[in-house]
Amino acid sequence: MVLKQQRWGSIGLTGAVLLLLAPIAWAEESGNQQDEKGGQPSALEQPATTVEEWLAQIAQVAIIQVTGIQLNATDTGIDVILETAAGQLPEPSTSVVGNALIVEIPNAALTLPEGNEFQQANPAEGIALISVTSLPDNWVRVAITGLGAPPTGEIRADAQSLVLSVVPGTDAADDAEDAIQVVVTGEQAGYQVDEATTATRTDTPLRDIPQSIQVVPRQVLEDQQVIELEEAVRNVSGVVPGNTFGNTQDGGFVIRGFPSFDLYLRNGFRDNAQGIREFANIERIEVLKGPASVLYGNLEPGGVINFITEMPLADPYYSTELELGNYGFARPTIDLSGPLNDDETLLYRLNAAYLNQDGFRNFSRYSERYFVAPVLTWQISNRTDLTLEFDYVRDERPFDRGLVVLGDAVADIPISRVLGERDDLREVEEIGVGYRFEHRFSDNWRVRNAFRMLFTDSFDYAFQPSSLDEATGELSRNLRSNEDYRESYALQTELVGEFSTGPIEHTLLVGVDWSRNTLRGNTRAAESTPSINIFDPDYGAVRPERSDLPLLTIDRFNATNTIGFFIQNQIDLLDNLHLLVGGRFDIIDQRSTNFLDGSSSNQNEDAFSPRIGIVYQPIEPLSLYASYSQSFQPNAFTQSDGSFLEPERGRQFEIGIRGEFLDDRLIANLAAYHITKTNVATTDPDDPNFSLPLGEVRSQGIEFDVAGEILPGWNIIASYAYTDAEVTESGADPFFPEGLRIANVAPNTASLWTTYEIQSGTLQGLGFGIGLFYVDNRPGDFDNTYELPSFLRTDAAIYYRRDNWRIALNVKNLLDEQYFAGADFGRVTVRPGEPFTILGSVAVEF
Known part of the structure; x- marks a missing residue:
């Protein structure tokens, strides 16, 4: 938190506005030209005529885009690879906070296909979470949290990537009163979801589940501006609306041909809500097709x-x-x-x-x-x-x-x-x-x-x-x-x-x-x-x-x-x-x-x-x-x-x-x-x-x-x-x-x-x-x-x-x-x- 406040304070309001307007300024100055690699127009193709243009060009010419993140298991731990479209990432700074190894990279920005944040829980034995996030003033932070102690690692860089070779820490701190345990929320961007909990009550990859299950993630709900359940589940096969009790409750949807009022769960609990559900706090919706009584008891055979x-x-x-x-x-x-x-x-x-x-x-x-x-x-x-x-x-x-x-x-x-x-x-x-x-x-x-x-x-x-x-x-x-x-x-x-x-x-x-x-x-x-x-x-x-x-x-x-x-x-x-x-x-x-x-x-x-x-x-x-x-x-x-x-x-x-x-x-x-x-x-x-x-x-x-x-x-x-x-x-x-x-x-x-x-x-x-x-x-x-x-x-x-x-x-x-x-x-x-x-x-x- 201190780092974030200091960086925003150092750039100031004027600097923040310049950074927001910089892409438009480059496009106007460079005539929407592109460099030989097909990337952004070069900030040096046109001379600066004002101090603001000069600051914008200096700021942008040094920013390296992180376009992909890969995790590769090794004999001793895991490699975290930050891929770039062009250019070498600047030398990062490192620190340890609690059980987390923190790596912060200046003059960098995340432009990932799935959004400007990356999280992976339990990627290797001894590692609880790897998180890559954007910070203000063009910084990227990589946080690698160990289960019982902070990990150690080495950093290697080349023209197209930066590699963090991470080794889990020892278990000496397992019983420490002040040890940190990271809570993973499951939030993610994009339409593709790899895992679901409804079918097995465990975090199981969809590819390993012998039953049809579909997930409507938060990104779909946002893009469609979903307000009511009927709008969300129309994205899922075999689900149609039924009795809505005078259009006053989510009521009885029909899944695989079977209508029911009693087919809802909330975080794995039977949900007996009687009105129209609010979507303000919904992260995603999982629809499990077919009988789910083996885990949730008395339910319809069409699904939940x-x-x-x-x-x-x-x-x-x-x-x-x-x-x-x-x-x-x-x-x-x-x-x-x-x-x-x-x-x-x-x-x-x-x-x-x-x-x-x-x-x-x-x-x-x-x-x-x-x-x-x-x-x-x-x-x-x-x-x-x-x-x-x-x-x-x-x-x-x-x-x-x-x-x-x-x-x-x-x-x-x-x-x-x-x-x-x-x-x-x-x-x-x-x-x-x-x-x-x-x-x-x-x-x-x-x-x-x-x-x-x-x-x-x-x-x-x-x-x-x-x-x-x-x-x-x-x-x-x-x-x-x-x-x-x-x-x-x-x-x-x-x-x-x-x-x-x-x-x-x-x-x-x-x-x-x-x-x-x-x-x-x-x-x-x-x-x-x-x-x-x-x-x-x-x-x-x-x-x-x-x-x-x-x-x-x-x-x-x-x-x-x-x-x-x-x-x-x-x-x-x-x-x-x-x-x-x-x-x-x-x-x-x-x-x-x-x-x-x-x-x-x-x-x-x-x-x-x-x-x-x-x-x-x-x-x-x-x-x-x-x-x-x-x-x-x-x-x-x-x-x-x-x-x-x-x-x-x-x-x-x-x-x-x-x-x-x-x-x-x-x-x-x-x-x-x-x-x-x-x-x-x-x-x-x-x-x-x-x-x-x-x-x-x-x-x-x-x-x-x-x-x-x-x-x-x-x-x-x-x-x-x-x-x-x-x-x-x-x-x-x-x-x-x-x-x-x-x-x-x-x-x-x-x-x-x-x-x-x-x-x-x-x-x-x-x-x-x-x-x-x-x-x-x-x-x-x-x-x-x-x-x-x-x-x-x-x-x-x-x-x-x-x-x-x-x-x-x-x-x-x-x-x-x-x-x-x-x-x-x-x-x-x-x-x-x-x-x-x-x-x-x-x-x-x-």
């Missing part, structure tokens, strides 16, 4: 969505952003992080956001959200960390079921037309508290313990659609209000160890988790509700106080207690042959009380959920895999008589090919799967507050995903999915006979998003993006009485990033395509997609 949140940083970081758009959209955010003490053992991070918008629907109805999420990490010792987390969100928005169906198509009325009333709303307030603890017994063995609790208050009051008289256009409605309070508690403990049995390497995971989820809620309704004509609406129906609603239709308490024991072994049989085996045993107790009639029901279930997979790599960048897995899901849904549905059970067979191309800059995955699920919960068409069971649903298909960098500055993330999902056994209910297709599941979906950022010259940092998102015709309800039409949505972006600031302009639905994103249920809840939307942002880092 895991939100990985941002963690505290060891270096000070301050950022703020303001987003503005049409339809009254405004969203300021802040992101602050850094150490709280001199030895950097106490780190913090604070994310906060505020959102308001009117939306494109009638009445300019106001949505508002407040969000704050502080995180504190205490590095108790060099082997022990404790992280405390808190998050608060309050979200208020219109409750809006959308449009209705007339005949076999959506009614031909304006997509902005509201069929409820202007005061329909839903409010959600949530408080989350938790901790994560890790202790490393050695380099190979560690124990983790984590706890999280979530408290949710939700309230809605709305005129909801019931049925349409298609001859007259008269829509009957129900005035209804739900008031619910939920509590969720979850505790996890697991042991992770790496060991060998002869030539075979093992990564063992053994754990136990416990959770308790409760719901106390009631529903009130009016005895009669005024209808509305969809062609000639007359608004202004009287909404009494909730306490004056005469009908108490639901008054209940539900509780689910779960304990699970799991074990997993990742076995490296050979360097190119990997086996994954695991199993989980769950014990679940469910209880429900109906306070209307005093009745109660309960069920106790247990289940074993296995998974086995194999990966074979005939050549290093290519992985062939196959896996079998099962899922178990006790039904939290109840039938109209108050009884729980029988547990849902699923099984999947999957085969796939995963490849890494272009020097590992591009990752592609092709998968084929077959899933069956029994006892599927579906919305009761007579009362959407309750559910009905299906006998069996089968989904099979092919998925393709690709993400990464094609050329320096050219990023891409794309997907395609073919999904064939239908009812194969009708069960006891006659409403859903065999052969019916699953609502909202399109046979074909595809997405493409690509950006290019200019890498050098006067326009360096200027980028462009284009996106295409296609969804095929799909049934809108489980009765298959109508289809939602296909659509192709086009998005575009232009942005400019320079030094510590970034401006961007995103256009969503560039061609103003009229489309329908999905249906909540039945024929009266079709959700129209957003029309032409423009969103601008300005972000600054300090």
